[in-house]
Amino acid sequence: MTKxxxxxxxxxxxxxxxxxxxxxxxxxxxxxxxxxxxxGRYRARLVANAMKIAARELxxxxxxxxxxTHRLRGLAAxxxxxxxxxxxxxxAELAAALCAALRSGRLDGQRELYDLLITLTDKRRETxx
Amino acid sequence: MTVGPAESRLxxxxxxxxxxxxxxxxxxxxxxxxxxxxxxxxxxENWLLDLQVSGGAFAGPLEAVLRTxxxxxxxxxxxxxxxxxxxxxxxxxxxxVPEPLWLCADxxxxxxxxYVMRRIAGTAAPxxxxxxxxxxxxxxxxxxxxxxxxxxxxxxxxxxxxxAFLGDPPDDPAQAAIARxxxxxxxxxxxxxxxxxxxxxxxxxxxxxxxxxxxxxxFRTGNYMVDRQGLTGILxxxxxxxxxxxxxxxxxxxxxxxxxxxxxxxxGIAPRGPFYHGYEAVSGRRIDPAAVAFWEIMxxxxxxxxxxxxGERTLSGGEESLELALTGRLYPPGLEAEILRQTAxxxxxxxx
Numbered sequence: 490m491t492k493x494x495x496x497x498x499x500x501x502x503x504x505x506x507x508x509x510x511x512x513x514x515x516x517x518x519x520x521x522x523x524x525x526x527x528x529g530r531y532r533a534r535l536v537a538n539a540m541k542i543a544a545r546e547l548x549x550x551x552x553x554x555x556x557x558t559h560r561l562r563g564l565a566a567x568x569x570x571x572x573x574x575x576x577x578x579x580x581a582e583l584a585a586a587l588c589a590a591l592r593s594g595r596l597d598g599q600r601e602l603y604d605l606l607i608t609l610t611d612k613r614r615e616t617x618x
Numbered sequence: 619m620t621v622g623p624a625e626s627r628l629x630x631x632x633x634x635x636x637x638x639x640x641x642x643x644x645x646x647x648x649x650x651x652x653x654x655x656x657x658x659x660x661x662x663e664n665w666l667l668d669l670q671v672s673g674g675a676f677a678g679p680l681e682a683v684l685r686t687x688x689x690x691x692x693x694x695x696x697x698x699x700x701x702x703x704x705x706x707x708x709x710x711x712x713x714x715v716p717e718p719l720w721l722c723a724d725x726x727x728x729x730x731x732x733y734v735m736r737r738i739a740g741t742a743a744p745x746x747x748x749x750x751x752x753x754x755x756x757x758x759x760x761x762x763x764x765x766x767x768x769x770x771x772x773x774x775x776x777x778x779x780x781x782a783f784l785g786d787p788p789d790d791p792a793q794a795a796i797a798r799x800x801x802x803x804x805x806x807x808x809x810x811x812x813x814x815x816x817x818x819x820x821x822x823x824x825x826x827x828x829x830x831x832x833x834x835x836x837f838r839t840g841n842y843m844v845d846r847q848g849l850t851g852i853l854x855x856x857x858x859x860x861x862x863x864x865x866x867x868x869x870x871x872x873x874x875x876x877x878x879x880x881x882x883x884x885x886g887i888a889p890r891g892p893f894y895h896g897y898e899a900v901s902g903r904r905i906d907p908a909a910v911a912f913w914e915i916m917x918x919x920x921x922x923x924x925x926x927x928x929g930e931r932t933l934s935g936g937e938e939s940l941e942l943a944l945t946g947r948l949y950p951p952g953l954e955a956e957i958l959r960q961t962a963x964x965x966x967x968x969x970x
Binding site for chain 2: 532535536538539542581584585587588591592594596597598599600602603606607609610611613614617
Protein backbone atom coordinates (compact mmCIF):
# COMPACT_ATOMS: atom_id res chain seq x y z
CA MET A 490 0.00 0.00 0.00
CA THR A 491 2.71 2.41 1.01
CA LYS A 492 4.68 1.46 -2.05
CA UNK A 493 1.81 2.26 -4.38
CA UNK A 494 1.29 5.61 -2.69
CA UNK A 495 4.87 6.50 -3.49
CA UNK A 496 4.53 5.57 -7.13
CA UNK A 497 1.19 7.19 -7.65
CA UNK A 498 0.44 10.20 -5.52
CA UNK A 499 -3.33 9.82 -5.64
CA UNK A 500 -4.98 12.01 -3.07
CA UNK A 501 -6.77 10.29 -0.16
CA UNK A 502 -9.16 7.99 -1.97
CA UNK A 503 -8.80 9.69 -5.36
CA UNK A 504 -6.56 7.43 -7.49
CA UNK A 505 -4.06 9.26 -9.70
CA UNK A 506 -3.55 8.95 -13.45
CA UNK A 507 -0.97 6.16 -13.33
CA UNK A 508 -3.21 3.98 -11.14
CA UNK A 509 -6.21 4.62 -13.37
CA UNK A 510 -4.23 3.68 -16.46
CA UNK A 511 -2.95 0.55 -14.76
CA UNK A 512 -6.47 -0.57 -13.89
CA UNK A 513 -7.90 0.42 -17.26
CA UNK A 514 -5.17 -1.53 -19.01
CA UNK A 515 -5.82 -4.61 -16.87
CA UNK A 516 -9.53 -4.46 -17.66
CA UNK A 517 -8.78 -4.07 -21.35
CA UNK A 518 -6.36 -7.00 -21.50
CA UNK A 519 -8.09 -9.39 -19.11
CA UNK A 520 -11.78 -8.72 -19.72
CA UNK A 521 -12.22 -7.05 -23.09
CA UNK A 522 -9.44 -8.50 -25.25
CA UNK A 523 -10.69 -12.11 -24.97
CA UNK A 524 -13.98 -10.96 -26.52
CA UNK A 525 -12.27 -9.47 -29.55
CA UNK A 526 -10.98 -11.06 -32.73
CA UNK A 527 -8.54 -10.33 -35.55
CA UNK A 528 -8.11 -6.63 -36.21
CA GLY A 529 -9.94 -5.79 -32.97
CA ARG A 530 -7.42 -7.74 -30.90
CA TYR A 531 -4.54 -6.04 -32.67
CA ARG A 532 -5.98 -2.59 -32.02
CA ALA A 533 -6.72 -3.40 -28.38
CA ARG A 534 -3.09 -4.40 -27.91
CA LEU A 535 -1.98 -1.07 -29.40
CA VAL A 536 -4.20 0.72 -26.90
CA ALA A 537 -2.83 -1.35 -24.01
CA ASN A 538 0.71 -0.61 -25.12
CA ALA A 539 0.07 3.12 -25.24
CA MET A 540 -1.48 3.00 -21.77
CA LYS A 541 1.54 1.15 -20.38
CA ILE A 542 3.97 3.76 -21.69
CA ALA A 543 1.82 6.65 -20.49
CA ALA A 544 1.47 5.08 -17.03
CA ARG A 545 5.22 4.62 -16.74
CA GLU A 546 5.84 8.23 -17.68
CA LEU A 547 3.31 9.43 -15.13
CA UNK A 548 4.84 7.17 -12.56
CA UNK A 549 8.16 8.93 -12.95
CA UNK A 550 10.02 5.69 -12.38
CA UNK A 551 11.90 6.17 -15.60
CA UNK A 552 13.11 9.46 -17.01
CA UNK A 553 13.09 10.33 -20.68
CA UNK A 554 15.21 12.80 -22.56
CA UNK A 555 16.02 15.20 -19.71
CA UNK A 556 18.19 12.56 -18.00
CA UNK A 557 21.88 13.08 -18.54
CA THR A 558 21.57 16.74 -19.43
CA HIS A 559 24.34 17.67 -17.04
CA ARG A 560 26.62 15.09 -18.65
CA LEU A 561 25.75 16.48 -22.09
CA ARG A 562 26.68 19.91 -20.80
CA GLY A 563 30.06 18.60 -19.68
CA LEU A 564 30.67 17.00 -23.07
CA ALA A 565 29.63 20.19 -24.84
CA ALA A 566 32.10 22.18 -22.77
CA UNK A 567 34.90 19.95 -24.05
CA UNK A 568 33.73 19.70 -27.66
CA UNK A 569 32.37 23.11 -28.54
CA UNK A 570 34.58 26.03 -29.46
CA UNK A 571 35.38 28.49 -26.68
CA UNK A 572 33.20 31.52 -26.31
CA UNK A 573 29.91 29.58 -26.35
CA UNK A 574 27.96 30.38 -23.21
CA UNK A 575 26.84 26.86 -22.28
CA UNK A 576 24.98 27.98 -19.20
CA UNK A 577 22.67 30.02 -21.43
CA UNK A 578 21.72 27.01 -23.59
CA UNK A 579 18.51 25.10 -22.93
CA UNK A 580 18.37 21.34 -23.32
CA ALA A 581 17.25 21.47 -26.96
CA GLU A 582 19.92 24.02 -27.90
CA LEU A 583 22.54 21.93 -26.17
CA ALA A 584 21.53 18.83 -28.15
CA ALA A 585 21.49 20.89 -31.36
CA ALA A 586 25.00 22.21 -30.63
CA LEU A 587 26.26 18.68 -30.01
CA CYS A 588 24.61 17.44 -33.22
CA ALA A 589 26.41 20.17 -35.14
CA ALA A 590 29.68 19.16 -33.48
CA LEU A 591 29.04 15.54 -34.46
CA ARG A 592 28.38 16.47 -38.08
CA SER A 593 31.51 18.56 -38.28
CA GLY A 594 33.65 15.70 -36.99
CA ARG A 595 34.62 17.20 -33.64
CA LEU A 596 33.18 14.19 -31.76
CA ASP A 597 34.25 11.35 -34.06
CA GLY A 598 34.36 8.08 -32.12
CA GLN A 599 34.39 9.91 -28.79
CA ARG A 600 34.06 7.28 -26.04
CA GLU A 601 32.49 9.52 -23.41
CA LEU A 602 29.71 10.65 -25.72
CA TYR A 603 29.17 7.10 -26.93
CA ASP A 604 28.75 5.78 -23.39
CA LEU A 605 26.30 8.57 -22.60
CA LEU A 606 24.26 7.84 -25.77
CA ILE A 607 24.03 4.18 -24.74
CA THR A 608 22.76 5.22 -21.30
CA LEU A 609 20.19 7.66 -22.70
CA THR A 610 18.91 5.16 -25.27
CA ASP A 611 18.64 2.43 -22.64
CA LYS A 612 16.57 4.74 -20.43
CA ARG A 613 14.12 5.41 -23.25
CA ARG A 614 13.89 1.71 -23.96
CA GLU A 615 13.01 1.04 -20.31
CA THR A 616 10.00 3.33 -20.55
CA UNK A 617 8.61 1.55 -23.59
CA UNK A 618 9.83 -1.99 -22.79
CA MET B 619 -21.05 -5.66 -52.52
CA THR B 620 -19.26 -5.91 -49.17
CA VAL B 621 -18.16 -2.49 -48.05
CA GLY B 622 -16.33 -1.53 -44.87
CA PRO B 623 -18.22 0.67 -42.43
CA ALA B 624 -16.17 3.79 -43.11
CA GLU B 625 -15.78 3.21 -46.80
CA SER B 626 -18.62 3.63 -49.18
CA ARG B 627 -16.55 5.38 -51.81
CA LEU B 628 -16.28 2.28 -53.98
CA UNK B 629 -19.98 1.43 -53.64
CA UNK B 630 -21.03 4.92 -54.69
CA UNK B 631 -18.77 4.79 -57.70
CA UNK B 632 -19.56 1.26 -58.80
CA UNK B 633 -21.07 2.24 -62.19
CA UNK B 634 -18.10 4.48 -63.05
CA UNK B 635 -15.66 1.78 -61.99
CA UNK B 636 -17.43 -0.87 -64.06
CA UNK B 637 -17.46 1.42 -67.10
CA UNK B 638 -13.70 2.03 -66.75
CA UNK B 639 -12.96 -1.69 -66.30
CA UNK B 640 -15.10 -2.60 -69.32
CA UNK B 641 -13.16 -0.23 -71.57
CA UNK B 642 -9.76 -1.13 -70.08
CA UNK B 643 -10.36 -4.88 -70.44
CA UNK B 644 -11.73 -4.52 -73.98
CA UNK B 645 -14.82 -6.33 -72.70
CA UNK B 646 -18.52 -6.13 -73.47
CA UNK B 647 -19.22 -5.72 -69.77
CA UNK B 648 -17.48 -6.01 -66.40
CA UNK B 649 -19.49 -6.54 -63.25
CA UNK B 650 -17.97 -5.84 -59.82
CA UNK B 651 -19.46 -8.84 -58.04
CA UNK B 652 -17.78 -8.12 -54.70
CA UNK B 653 -15.38 -5.56 -53.26
CA UNK B 654 -13.79 -5.95 -49.84
CA UNK B 655 -11.25 -3.57 -48.29
CA UNK B 656 -7.94 -5.05 -47.17
CA UNK B 657 -6.53 -3.74 -43.90
CA UNK B 658 -5.71 -0.10 -44.44
CA UNK B 659 -2.10 0.75 -45.07
CA UNK B 660 -0.77 4.03 -43.71
CA UNK B 661 -0.34 5.32 -47.23
CA UNK B 662 -2.22 3.05 -49.64
CA GLU B 663 -5.64 1.54 -49.70
CA ASN B 664 -6.20 -1.88 -51.25
CA TRP B 665 -9.47 -3.51 -52.28
CA LEU B 666 -10.11 -7.12 -53.23
CA LEU B 667 -12.31 -7.14 -56.32
CA ASP B 668 -14.22 -10.13 -57.64
CA LEU B 669 -15.00 -9.31 -61.28
CA GLN B 670 -17.12 -11.02 -63.85
CA VAL B 671 -15.86 -10.13 -67.31
CA SER B 672 -18.03 -10.69 -70.38
CA GLY B 673 -16.27 -10.78 -73.74
CA GLY B 674 -12.72 -9.86 -74.69
CA ALA B 675 -9.39 -11.40 -73.70
CA PHE B 676 -10.24 -11.44 -69.98
CA ALA B 677 -13.66 -13.11 -70.30
CA GLY B 678 -14.71 -15.05 -67.21
CA PRO B 679 -14.30 -14.54 -63.47
CA LEU B 680 -11.30 -12.41 -62.54
CA GLU B 681 -9.89 -11.97 -59.04
CA ALA B 682 -8.12 -8.65 -58.77
CA VAL B 683 -6.74 -6.07 -56.35
CA LEU B 684 -7.41 -2.37 -56.71
CA ARG B 685 -4.80 -0.06 -55.21
CA THR B 686 -5.31 3.63 -54.58
CA UNK B 687 -4.10 6.33 -52.20
CA UNK B 688 -5.49 6.25 -48.67
CA UNK B 689 -7.57 9.17 -47.46
CA UNK B 690 -4.64 10.31 -45.32
CA UNK B 691 -2.06 9.90 -48.05
CA UNK B 692 1.07 12.01 -47.77
CA UNK B 693 3.40 12.80 -50.60
CA UNK B 694 6.29 10.63 -49.42
CA UNK B 695 6.10 7.80 -51.88
CA UNK B 696 5.56 7.29 -55.59
CA UNK B 697 2.21 8.02 -57.20
CA UNK B 698 0.01 5.12 -58.23
CA UNK B 699 0.83 5.83 -61.89
CA UNK B 700 4.57 5.64 -61.19
CA UNK B 701 4.14 2.51 -59.09
CA UNK B 702 2.19 0.93 -61.95
CA UNK B 703 5.02 1.80 -64.37
CA UNK B 704 7.62 0.18 -62.09
CA UNK B 705 5.42 -2.88 -61.62
CA UNK B 706 5.04 -3.20 -65.39
CA UNK B 707 8.80 -2.97 -65.98
CA UNK B 708 9.71 -5.56 -63.35
CA UNK B 709 6.90 -7.86 -64.48
CA UNK B 710 8.28 -7.80 -68.01
CA UNK B 711 11.77 -8.46 -66.58
CA UNK B 712 10.52 -11.72 -65.09
CA UNK B 713 10.29 -10.65 -61.45
CA UNK B 714 7.53 -12.51 -59.58
CA VAL B 715 4.90 -9.85 -58.95
CA PRO B 716 1.12 -9.53 -59.25
CA GLU B 717 0.41 -8.98 -62.94
CA PRO B 718 -0.36 -5.29 -63.48
CA LEU B 719 -3.58 -4.95 -65.47
CA TRP B 720 -4.96 -1.42 -65.84
CA LEU B 721 -4.05 2.06 -64.65
CA CYS B 722 -6.72 4.73 -64.25
CA ALA B 723 -5.08 8.14 -64.05
CA ASP B 724 -8.49 9.83 -64.38
CA UNK B 725 -9.38 10.97 -60.85
CA UNK B 726 -13.03 11.41 -61.79
CA UNK B 727 -13.67 7.64 -61.70
CA UNK B 728 -12.89 6.94 -58.02
CA UNK B 729 -11.86 10.38 -56.81
CA UNK B 730 -8.19 9.40 -56.94
CA UNK B 731 -5.98 7.61 -59.47
CA UNK B 732 -5.81 3.84 -59.01
CA TYR B 733 -4.64 0.70 -60.71
CA VAL B 734 -5.79 -2.89 -60.87
CA MET B 735 -3.61 -5.98 -60.70
CA ARG B 736 -4.32 -9.68 -60.78
CA ARG B 737 -4.71 -11.10 -57.27
CA ILE B 738 -2.10 -13.56 -56.03
CA ALA B 739 -2.57 -16.25 -53.39
CA GLY B 740 -0.95 -16.45 -49.98
CA THR B 741 -0.05 -14.18 -47.10
CA ALA B 742 2.63 -11.60 -46.43
CA ALA B 743 2.06 -11.38 -42.66
CA PRO B 744 5.41 -11.61 -40.83
CA UNK B 745 3.86 -13.03 -37.65
CA UNK B 746 2.49 -15.96 -39.64
CA UNK B 747 5.82 -16.58 -41.38
CA UNK B 748 7.51 -16.56 -37.98
CA UNK B 749 5.03 -18.99 -36.40
CA UNK B 750 4.18 -21.38 -39.26
CA UNK B 751 7.27 -23.21 -40.48
CA UNK B 752 5.38 -24.92 -43.32
CA UNK B 753 4.44 -21.55 -44.83
CA UNK B 754 6.62 -20.49 -47.77
CA UNK B 755 7.87 -24.01 -48.38
CA UNK B 756 11.50 -24.88 -47.61
CA UNK B 757 12.90 -21.74 -46.03
CA UNK B 758 16.43 -21.99 -47.44
CA UNK B 759 14.88 -22.41 -50.89
CA UNK B 760 12.61 -19.42 -50.25
CA UNK B 761 15.59 -17.25 -49.23
CA UNK B 762 17.49 -18.40 -52.33
CA UNK B 763 14.51 -17.59 -54.52
CA UNK B 764 14.23 -14.12 -52.97
CA UNK B 765 17.93 -13.57 -53.70
CA UNK B 766 17.33 -14.52 -57.34
CA UNK B 767 14.30 -12.24 -57.57
CA UNK B 768 16.29 -9.34 -56.15
CA UNK B 769 19.04 -9.98 -58.69
CA UNK B 770 16.45 -9.76 -61.49
CA UNK B 771 15.27 -6.41 -60.15
CA UNK B 772 18.86 -5.18 -59.99
CA UNK B 773 19.46 -6.24 -63.60
CA UNK B 774 17.31 -3.26 -64.61
CA UNK B 775 19.64 -0.29 -65.02
CA UNK B 776 19.24 3.33 -66.09
CA UNK B 777 18.38 4.93 -68.37
CA UNK B 778 14.89 3.52 -69.03
CA UNK B 779 12.40 5.68 -70.87
CA UNK B 780 9.39 4.17 -69.01
CA UNK B 781 11.07 5.07 -65.71
CA ALA B 782 12.16 8.60 -66.64
CA PHE B 783 10.20 9.93 -63.63
CA LEU B 784 12.83 8.37 -61.35
CA GLY B 785 15.23 11.07 -62.48
CA ASP B 786 18.99 10.72 -62.64
CA PRO B 787 20.60 8.20 -60.28
CA PRO B 788 22.69 9.76 -57.49
CA ASP B 789 26.47 9.60 -58.02
CA ASP B 790 26.96 8.43 -54.47
CA PRO B 791 23.73 6.92 -53.08
CA ALA B 792 25.07 6.49 -49.53
CA GLN B 793 26.22 10.09 -49.13
CA ALA B 794 23.03 11.33 -50.79
CA ALA B 795 20.94 9.32 -48.32
CA ILE B 796 22.96 10.58 -45.34
CA ALA B 797 22.39 14.19 -46.44
CA ARG B 798 18.67 13.48 -46.94
CA UNK B 799 18.25 11.90 -43.48
CA UNK B 800 20.05 14.83 -41.86
CA UNK B 801 17.62 17.15 -43.60
CA UNK B 802 14.67 15.09 -42.32
CA UNK B 803 16.04 15.16 -38.76
CA UNK B 804 16.48 18.94 -38.98
CA UNK B 805 12.88 19.24 -40.18
CA UNK B 806 11.78 17.17 -37.16
CA UNK B 807 13.45 19.66 -34.84
CA UNK B 808 16.90 18.13 -34.53
CA UNK B 809 18.71 16.94 -31.42
CA UNK B 810 18.71 13.24 -32.33
CA UNK B 811 22.19 12.55 -31.01
CA UNK B 812 22.33 8.77 -31.41
CA UNK B 813 21.10 8.99 -35.01
CA UNK B 814 23.60 11.78 -35.75
CA UNK B 815 26.33 9.58 -34.29
CA UNK B 816 25.33 6.77 -36.65
CA UNK B 817 25.06 9.08 -39.66
CA UNK B 818 28.53 10.48 -39.03
CA UNK B 819 29.94 6.94 -38.81
CA UNK B 820 28.27 6.06 -42.09
CA UNK B 821 29.58 9.23 -43.72
CA UNK B 822 33.14 8.20 -42.83
CA UNK B 823 32.87 4.47 -43.50
CA UNK B 824 30.74 4.14 -46.65
CA UNK B 825 32.05 1.53 -49.11
CA UNK B 826 32.61 2.57 -52.74
CA UNK B 827 29.25 2.94 -54.54
CA UNK B 828 27.96 0.12 -56.77
CA UNK B 829 25.38 0.36 -59.51
CA UNK B 830 23.26 2.28 -60.18
CA UNK B 831 20.47 -0.28 -60.53
CA UNK B 832 16.72 -0.34 -59.96
CA UNK B 833 16.02 -0.79 -56.24
CA UNK B 834 12.86 -2.01 -54.59
CA UNK B 835 13.76 -0.08 -51.41
CA UNK B 836 11.36 -1.96 -49.15
CA PHE B 837 12.42 -5.52 -49.97
CA ARG B 838 11.87 -7.34 -46.68
CA THR B 839 9.83 -9.97 -44.88
CA GLY B 840 6.30 -8.55 -44.77
CA ASN B 841 6.44 -7.30 -48.36
CA TYR B 842 6.39 -10.59 -50.24
CA MET B 843 3.59 -13.14 -50.36
CA VAL B 844 4.01 -16.86 -49.86
CA ASP B 845 1.78 -19.90 -49.89
CA ARG B 846 2.67 -23.41 -48.73
CA GLN B 847 4.78 -24.04 -51.83
CA GLY B 848 6.84 -20.87 -51.80
CA LEU B 849 6.94 -17.33 -53.12
CA THR B 850 3.86 -16.02 -54.91
CA GLY B 851 4.80 -12.37 -55.40
CA ILE B 852 6.77 -9.33 -54.32
CA LEU B 853 4.66 -6.38 -53.20
CA UNK B 854 4.86 -2.69 -52.34
CA UNK B 855 6.86 -0.98 -55.05
CA UNK B 856 6.09 2.53 -53.87
CA UNK B 857 9.68 3.35 -52.83
CA UNK B 858 11.49 2.12 -55.96
CA UNK B 859 14.39 4.22 -57.18
CA UNK B 860 17.83 4.05 -58.74
CA UNK B 861 20.65 3.34 -56.30
CA UNK B 862 23.25 1.00 -54.85
CA UNK B 863 22.23 -2.69 -55.10
CA UNK B 864 23.81 -3.48 -51.72
CA UNK B 865 21.25 -1.23 -50.01
CA UNK B 866 18.40 -3.64 -50.85
CA UNK B 867 20.44 -6.57 -49.49
CA UNK B 868 21.17 -4.64 -46.29
CA UNK B 869 17.50 -3.71 -45.86
CA UNK B 870 16.45 -7.36 -46.25
CA UNK B 871 19.03 -8.65 -43.74
CA UNK B 872 18.82 -5.82 -41.18
CA UNK B 873 18.09 -6.97 -37.63
CA UNK B 874 15.00 -4.75 -37.49
CA UNK B 875 13.29 -6.90 -40.16
CA UNK B 876 13.99 -10.32 -38.64
CA UNK B 877 10.97 -10.20 -36.33
CA UNK B 878 10.87 -13.18 -33.95
CA UNK B 879 13.96 -14.85 -35.45
CA UNK B 880 16.99 -12.55 -35.08
CA UNK B 881 19.27 -15.58 -35.50
CA UNK B 882 18.02 -16.09 -39.06
CA UNK B 883 19.87 -13.17 -40.59
CA UNK B 884 18.17 -13.26 -43.99
CA UNK B 885 14.84 -11.65 -43.11
CA GLY B 886 14.15 -13.90 -40.13
CA ILE B 887 13.51 -16.83 -42.47
CA ALA B 888 16.94 -18.36 -43.22
CA PRO B 889 20.70 -17.90 -42.79
CA ARG B 890 22.37 -15.44 -45.16
CA GLY B 891 24.03 -18.22 -47.17
CA PRO B 892 21.13 -19.32 -49.38
CA PHE B 893 19.97 -15.73 -49.89
CA TYR B 894 23.44 -14.54 -50.94
CA HIS B 895 23.96 -17.62 -53.10
CA GLY B 896 20.72 -17.07 -55.01
CA TYR B 897 21.59 -13.43 -55.55
CA GLU B 898 25.14 -14.10 -56.74
CA ALA B 899 24.06 -16.94 -59.03
CA VAL B 900 21.65 -14.74 -60.99
CA SER B 901 23.43 -11.37 -60.78
CA GLY B 902 26.97 -12.57 -61.37
CA ARG B 903 27.89 -9.96 -58.77
CA ARG B 904 30.07 -10.89 -55.78
CA ILE B 905 28.60 -9.76 -52.47
CA ASP B 906 30.99 -7.94 -50.17
CA PRO B 907 29.68 -8.74 -46.65
CA ALA B 908 31.18 -5.48 -45.33
CA ALA B 909 29.14 -3.48 -47.84
CA VAL B 910 25.95 -5.27 -46.77
CA ALA B 911 26.84 -4.66 -43.10
CA PHE B 912 27.21 -0.96 -43.86
CA TRP B 913 23.81 -0.86 -45.53
CA GLU B 914 22.28 -2.65 -42.53
CA ILE B 915 23.32 0.28 -40.33
CA MET B 916 21.87 2.60 -42.97
CA UNK B 917 18.67 0.51 -42.85
CA UNK B 918 18.29 1.14 -39.13
CA UNK B 919 18.91 4.85 -39.66
CA UNK B 920 16.36 4.99 -42.46
CA UNK B 921 13.70 3.10 -40.51
CA UNK B 922 14.31 5.29 -37.42
CA UNK B 923 13.85 8.46 -39.49
CA UNK B 924 10.68 7.08 -41.12
CA UNK B 925 9.28 6.04 -37.72
CA UNK B 926 9.91 9.54 -36.34
CA UNK B 927 8.23 11.06 -39.39
CA UNK B 928 5.22 8.81 -38.86
CA GLY B 929 5.05 9.84 -35.20
CA GLU B 930 5.32 13.49 -36.23
CA ARG B 931 2.22 13.08 -38.40
CA THR B 932 0.25 12.71 -35.14
CA LEU B 933 1.88 15.82 -33.64
CA SER B 934 2.31 18.77 -36.00
CA GLY B 935 0.51 16.76 -38.67
CA GLY B 936 -2.58 16.50 -36.48
CA GLU B 937 -3.47 12.96 -37.55
CA GLU B 938 -5.48 10.96 -35.02
CA SER B 939 -3.69 7.64 -35.40
CA LEU B 940 -2.55 5.67 -32.38
CA GLU B 941 -0.68 3.28 -34.66
CA LEU B 942 1.43 6.09 -36.14
CA ALA B 943 1.99 7.63 -32.69
CA LEU B 944 3.25 4.31 -31.32
CA THR B 945 5.48 3.82 -34.37
CA GLY B 946 7.23 7.09 -33.57
CA ARG B 947 7.51 6.23 -29.92
CA LEU B 948 8.30 2.50 -29.91
CA TYR B 949 10.79 1.91 -32.70
CA PRO B 950 13.49 4.63 -32.58
CA PRO B 951 15.09 3.67 -29.22
CA GLY B 952 15.62 0.04 -30.23
CA LEU B 953 16.91 1.07 -33.64
CA GLU B 954 19.30 3.55 -32.02
CA ALA B 955 20.57 0.83 -29.69
CA GLU B 956 21.34 -1.37 -32.70
CA ILE B 957 23.01 1.51 -34.56
CA LEU B 958 25.16 2.30 -31.51
CA ARG B 959 26.05 -1.37 -31.07
CA GLN B 960 27.41 -1.47 -34.61
CA THR B 961 29.29 1.84 -34.44
CA ALA B 962 31.21 1.57 -31.15
CA UNK B 963 34.30 3.82 -30.85
CA UNK B 964 36.66 0.94 -31.70
CA UNK B 965 34.91 0.62 -35.07
CA UNK B 966 35.80 4.16 -36.12
CA UNK B 967 38.82 4.22 -38.39
CA UNK B 968 39.62 7.73 -37.20
CA UNK B 969 39.23 7.29 -33.44
CA UNK B 970 40.99 10.24 -31.83
